[in-house]
Amino acid sequence: MKTVYETDTFKKQADKIWAEDERLAFVTYIAENPDAGDVIPNAEGARKIRWNLGGQGKRGGVRVIYFNVSEDLLCLVAIYKKTEQSNMSAKKIKEVH
Template sequence: MGLSDKDLLVLEEALLENPQLGDVIEGTGGARKMRIQLEGRGKSGGGRVIYLDVFEQENLYLLFAYPKNVQENLTPDQKKAIRKMIEAIRKE
């Protein structure tokens, strides 16, 4: 997706301030989706970030990011793959 250092910093600050900022995505085992505006891309050039907040471990995992103009929502196969990743993360 081409996140700039500034994009990553803004994302990191927002999630550190409020890890539950994004909406929970059904069928993923707890992943959240957050909309982000990408530097220099205008209003329609935003992206989506899929992440997991593991409160009890005090960890936050960036799982997937994509531009909004490529894909609006996750496919069932993507949700299934993310659910498997989350199951593995929670076993750590």
């Protein structure tokens, strides 16, 4: 299981979207499944994972952008609702990383 680091940007975004128990469930899952997300092309190894949001399913849920920093560390950099933003560009991901 990896250690999960949450950037300040991620924390602010997550606080607006998730209750603490939802956040903990995701962090536990991603720590145990660090390669679950799809690699984003041209984004320096960033991954995007789809996660359901309160009964909306994966399609209407959230997207979390993260990096596998090392064998032991994973960094959560951004979260957004699919209904509010379709995708995050590789350029934007590099900026928040």
